[in-house]
Each structure stands twice: as C-alpha cells, then as structure tokens.
Amino acid sequence: MESSTAGSTGMAEFNVRDYGATGNGSTNDTAAINRTINAASSAGGGTVRFPSGTYRSANSIHLKSNLTIQLDAGSTILGSPNDTYDPPEPNPYDDYQDYGHSHFRNGMITGDRLTNIAFVGSGTIDGGGNLITGNPKSGEADKIISLTRCENLTVNGIRLRRGGHFAMLTNACNNITSDGLRIETADDRDGWNVINAKHVRIVNAKIAADDDALAFKSDWALGKTYDNGDVRVSDSDLSAGCCNALMFGSETCGDFTDYRFERIRITGASKSGLGMVSMDGTTISDVHYRDITMSGTRSHIMQKIGTRRRCGDNPGVGSIHNITYTNVTGTYDGARGTAYSPTLWGEAGAANRIRNITFDNVDLTVPGGSPTMSTGVPVNDPNDYNPKAIGTRPAYGWYLRRVDGVRFVNSSVQFTANDGRPAVIANESANVVLDGIIAERGTDSPHDLGFQTVNGYCATGTNTSGGMLRIYTSSSSQNCAPAGNRAEAEQAVCQGSIDSDHGGFSGNGFCNTTNAVGASVEWTVNAPAAGTYTLALRNANGTTTNRPMSVAVNGTVVAPAQAFAPTGAWTNWQTVPVTATLQAGANTVRISATTAAGGPNIDYLERQP
Numbered sequence: 001m002e003s004s005t006a007g008s009t010g011m012a013e014f015n016v017r018d019y020g021a022t023g024n025g026s027t028n029d030t031a032a033i034n035r036t037i038n039a040a041s042s043a044g045g046g047t048v049r050f051p052s053g054t055y056r057s058a059n060s061i062h063l064k065s066n067l068t069i070q071l072d073a074g075s076t077i078l079g080s081p082n083d084t085y086d087p088p089e090p091n092p093y094d095d096y097q098d099y100g101h102s103h104f105r106n107g108m109i110t111g112d113r114l115t116n117i118a119f120v121g122s123g124t125i126d127g128g129g130n131l132i133t134g135n136p137k138s139g140e141a142d143k144i145i146s147l148t149r150c151e152n153l154t155v156n157g158i159r160l161r162r163g164g165h166f167a168m169l170t171n172a173c174n175n176i177t178s179d180g181l182r183i184e185t186a187d188d189r190d191g192w193n194v195i196n197a198k199h200v201r202i203v204n205a206k207i208a209a210d211d212d213a214l215a216f217k218s219d220w221a222l223g224k225t226y227d228n229g230d231v232r233v234s235d236s237d238l239s240a241g242c243c244n245a246l247m248f249g250s251e252t253c254g255d256f257t258d259y260r261f262e263r264i265r266i267t268g269a270s271k272s273g274l275g276m277v278s279m280d281g282t283t284i285s286d287v288h289y290r291d292i293t294m295s296g297t298r299s300h301i302m303q304k305i306g307t308r309r310r311c312g313d314n315p316g317v318g319s320i321h322n323i324t325y326t327n328v329t330g331t332y333d334g335a336r337g338t339a340y341s342p343t344l345w346g347e348a349g350a351a352n353r354i355r356n357i358t359f360d361n362v363d364l365t366v367p368g369g370s371p372t373m374s375t376g377v378p379v380n381d382p383n384d385y386n387p388k389a390i391g392t393r394p395a396y397g398w399y400l401r402r403v404d405g406v407r408f409v410n411s412s413v414q415f416t417a418n419d420g421r422p423a424v425i426a427n428e429s430a431n432v433v434l435d436g437i438i439a440e441r442g443t444d445s446p447h448d449l450g451f452q453t454v455n456g457y458c459a460t461g462t463n464t465s466g467g468m469l470r471i472y473t474s475s476s477s478q479n480c481a482p483a484g485n486r487a488e489a490e491q492a493v494c495q496g497s498i499d500s501d502h503g504g505f506s507g508n509g510f511c512n513t514t515n516a517v518g519a520s521v522e523w524t525v526n527a528p529a530a531g532t533y534t535l536a537l538r539n540a541n542g543t544t545t546n547r548p549m550s551v552a553v554n555g556t557v558v559a560p561a562q563a564f565a566p567t568g569a570w571t572n573w574q575t576v577p578v579t580a581t582l583q584a585g586a587n588t589v590r591i592s593a594t595t596a597a598g599g600p601n602i603d604y605l606e607r608q609p
C-alpha cells in the first residue's frame with residue numbers, strides 16, 4: 001500500500017516500508033527508497049521515514065527538494081559492496097582539486113541544486129566498509145552524503161559511519177544547521193568537508209575521522225570562487241587520525257570571513273589541531289577561537305600562507321588577518337611522532353604577512369626533547385600546506401615568520417622533556433608583543449625569546465620558575481607601549497580589525513569593531529590596589545547614532561549599555577569615563593557592542609588614577 005500520513009512535524013509522511021523497502025538487511029532497498037522520495041517530492045515535499053531496520057542500499061539515493069529524511073532509532077541505511085552506485089560525473093575543473101573533491105554523483109546519497117533538505121532522527125547511514133577512500137572505479141562510491149549547490153540544509157542527530165573519502169561533502173550549500181551530528185569514520189578518511197559555504201551553524205557535533213575531521217575549504221570544483229563565512233561551531237568534539245581536526249584548507253580559492261569556534265574539544269590530530277592555510281590566494285579574516293582544549297595534536301596551531309595558487313582564476317598570493325585565540329590549551333605526549341612547533345608562517349610582501357593575530361590565555365605543552373640547533377630559518381615548500389612542509393622549527397614553542405601585529409597575552413609554552421631550542425623565535429616580522437608570557441627554559445637553549453629582524457617587539461614575562469627571560473635580538477627594534485596606565489586597543493583583543501585610516505588616534509591605530517552585536521575589545525588592566533577607578537575609553541563614532549557597549553570587569557557587567565555618542569566624524573575622538581571596581585593585580589575589562597551597528601572605533605583604555 002502506498003500512502004502518506006501527517007507526520008509529527010505536520011509534514012506529510014512517506015514511510016519507505018509502504019513503498020516496498022524491506023529493512024531486512026539483505027535486500028537492496030534503493031529502488032523503494034527512491035520511489036518514496038519521488039512520491040514525497042510529487043506531493044510537494046514531506047518526511048521520508050525509515051522505521052527501525054537495516055536498509056541495504058546498493059545504488060545511489062537521489063535526494064529531492066523539500067524533504068526530511070527521518071531515520072528512526074534502530075534504522076540504518078547500509079552501503080553495499082556491489083559496484084552499482086552512480087558513476088562519477090565528468091568535471092571540466094577536476095585538475096584543480098583531487099578526485100574526491102571533483103566528483104559528486106558517486107555517493108550513497110546525492111543531490112544538486114536542492115532547497116530545504118533535512119536529515120533528522122537518531123538512526124545511522126553506514127558505508128559498511130564498502131566505500132572507497134582513494135580514487136573510486138566507476139560504480140564505487142566514496143562518500144555517504146554528497147550535496148552541491150543547495151540552500152537550507154539541516155543535519156540533526158543522525159550518525160554517519162565508515163564514510164569512504166568523505167562521510168559528508170557539501171559544496172556551495174548555504175544556510176546549514178546541524179545539531180547532534182555524529183560521524184564515526186576514523187578508519188576511513190574525512191568527516192565533514194564544508195566547502196564554499198555561508199551561514200553555517202554547527203552545535204554538538206561528534207566527529208572522529210582519519211583525515212580531516214571538520215574542514216572548511218573553498219575549491220574550484222564548481223568552476224568559480226565562492227565567498228565563505230558567517231559560520232559558528234560550538235560545543236563539539238573532534239578527532240583526526242593522520243591529519244587535521246579543525247581546518248581551513250588546503251583548498252582555498254574563495255575568501256573566508258566571520259567564523260567563531262567555541263567550546264570545542266579536540267582529542268587527536270597527527271597534523272594540526274587548529275590549522276589554517278591560505279594556499280590558493282584566499283583571504284582568511286575575522287576568525288575567533290574561544291575555549292578550545294586540544295590533546296594528542298602533533299601540531300597544536302598552525303597558520304601558513306603558501307603560493308600554490310591552484311584555482312581557475314589565476315589567483316595571487318593570499319593573506320590571513322584578524323584572528324584571535326582565547327582560552328586555548330594544547331597538550332601532546334609525542335606518541336604520534338615529533339611535534340611540529342606551533343607556527344605562523346607568512347609570505348614575503350607586506351600584504352602577505354600574517355597580520356593582527358592575538359593569543360589570549362593560550363597555554364601549549366609540547367613533548368620537547370630536541371637538541372640545540374641552528375636558530376636560522378628552516379626550509380619551506382611554499383606549495384605544500386602540511387606542517388611537515390616546513391623543516392624542524394628552531395623554537396620549540398612558537399615560530400613566527402613574516403608576521404605583523406602578533407600579540408600574546410597571559411599565555412605560556414612548556415615542554416615535557418628538556419629542549420635545547422628557544423621557546424619563541426620571531427623572524428622577519430613587525431610588532432610582536434609578548435605580554436607576560438611564561439616560557440619554560442631548556443637547560444641548553446641559547447636564549448628563551450629570539451627576535452630576528454623584528455621591527456617593533458615588546459616582551460615581558462618569566463620562565464616557569466619565575467626567573468627572567470633571556471631575550472636575544474638581531475636587527476630588531478623594541479617598541480613597548482607607553483609606560484603609564486594607558487592600554488592601546490591595538491594591544492587588546494580586538495574583535496574586528498586594527499585600522500589606522502582615520503587620524504588622531506594614539507599609538508599605531510585603533511580597533512574598528514566588527515559591526516555586530518557582541519563585537520568586543522578586551523584588555524588586561526592592572527591595578528596597584530583593590531578599589532574604585534575610572535576607565536577612560538577613547539573612541540570615535542562618525543555616525544549619527546549612539547553605539548552603546550556593555551562594559552564587564554572580570555566577567556561582571558558594570559555598565560550594561562554605556563553610551564558612545566556620535567563625534568561628528570571618524571577623525572574626532574572623545575573620552576568616555578566608566579567607573580569600575582578593580583581587584584589588585586590583573587583585571588579583564590571587556591567592552592561588547594549591544595547593537596548590530598557594533599561599537600565605535602576604540603583607540604585606548606586608560607586607568608585613572
């Protein structure tokens with residue numbers, strides 16, 4: 001009997017059993033599943049329901065628009081060893097990325113140019129160990145869910161197992177929400193590749209992959225560049241075997257901006273825990289990581305600009321700027337091989353340096369155990385995005401090359417076994433500030449912090465025993481913030497960009513906060529004793545509308561909507577006083593925009609008296 005009933009969602013429900021699916025685990029149910037999808041689609045959309053049972057599917061399932069695939073508890077769509085999936089479609093652009101990224105039809109569940117698709121329920125889609133992780137032969141599938149050019153995709157609750165090259169590949173799909181997705185593909189390859197995507201919300205994901213667990217990429221598979229951004233990922237667990245846990249790239253044709261990653265636990269990656277590479281001309285900007293713990297990550301954090309330029313529009317060399325890491329820990333015991341020191345590696349040319357990066361409360365531990373070595377620049381293959389494409393870093397903690405405007409606040413680096421290298425080396429860079437860094441000292445290391453051709457550095461801090469840091473500089477100039485109680489916004493954690501295009505500011509620039517609710521500037525303000533102080537906030541508001549911000553001290557709001565009135569022009573600056581109680585020693589002062597316009601441009605915070 002073929003029928004539809006009103007499902008719990010209010011949408012018409014189409015039960016695959018009513019269309020001939022057996023769910024007996026051995027019969028090939030694909031034809032019945034596709035019949036159900038077609039019936040739902042002809043009815044204008046609805047819920048395609050899989051009751052408990054195992055639905056072997058030896059051919060590709062073709063999705064349609066306006067469908068919810070509901071996988072009930074105990075239901076599994078199971079892949080098949082027969083080579084009977086749709087063949088890969090020809091792609092004139094397949095030279096620009098590898099085979100798996102270039103072909104979309106050879107999947108278990110595929111769709112192109114669809115709107116309003118959802119996967120819900122607590123059931124499973126399992127490749128069954130039959131999906132291919134390398135280049136498949138015709139008839140073989142190498143992905144579970146493969147979607148291109150779609151709008152409004154929901155993936156809630158379901159589990160994807162043994163996904164071949166990709167458990168899920170979405171390319172040019174926008175408006176994606178996912179809550180409670182589980183991916184178990186640790187013996188296969190990638191978890192979810194989110195390619196060419198805008199407006200993505202992912203919460204409560206648990207992804208265990210071998211290659212990339214959760215990767216944001218922008219390739220040339222669809223023959224053009226796409227802008228990427230407005231992405232939020234939170235409360236998720238990620239792990240990778242060979243490769244990267246939370247990754248930007250390597251395919252990086254279109255630009256990426258406005259990403260926030262919060263409360264993420266990473267439990268392994270033989271390449272990067274938090275990786276970000278601009279290989280193909282992309283600009284990656286305004287990415288904020290907060291409350292991230294990493295363990296078993298061979299390269300805790302890496303950013304690199306490369307010169308591969310593998311897109312169809314003859315791209316130039318890319319850039320990375322305005323990235324913050326707040327409350328991040330990383331530990332690694334060496335079990336996966338020698339660690340790759342945390343690295344920021346820009347390219348030659350002012351625009352291709354890595355710019356305006358802040359590490360606030362970032363504590364990284366590496367295995368250590370390396371002998372003393374040359375502090376010279378290691379070799380680099382600029383066409384290779386992998387951590388190993390850069391030779392052994394001459395610092396165990398941070399190696400910074402060709403960066404401009406990197407600031408560490410309240411951060412530390414330590415090793416497990418004594419290491420003969422400095423903790424931090426910055427090379428061919430500008431404006432590197434280590435504010436209160438704690439750096440473990442190797443007994444044979446030549447120094448703790450090295451500044452090699454750095455135009456403007458400032459370093460304060462101690463080693464882990466509270467002793468002085470040994471700082472070595474060559475061809476470098478010191479530039480510390482003016483003494484006194486003024487803290488420039490360019491030395492704070494600025495959610496936005498450090499700009500200098502409107503004159504009259506003090507220091508090197510001001511924080512142009514992102515125009516969004518919550519855009520913030522955060523300083524560490526020291527007070528000589530507990531008591532009441534005035535915090536003077538210098539700012540400019542060139543609009544005609546108040547730009548209120550909430551002011552919080554040590555996490556407690558002291559002014560929920562402090563006004564920042566118009567100043568008549570972006571070059572006119574005013575000082576707004578806020579009264580606050582500070583504790584003795586360090587205090588965190590955070591001002592956050594309360595309206596979608598964001599805050600005014602913020603020049604500095606000055607503690608008075």
Ligand code: GCU
Nearest residue numbers: 502512513515570598600601
């Ligand atoms: C302009 C101005 C910026 C300012 C922005 C805003 O773009 O140049 O400095 O931050 O407006 O409205 O926030």
Ligand code: CA
Nearest residue numbers: 512513515598
């Ligand atoms: Ca702004």
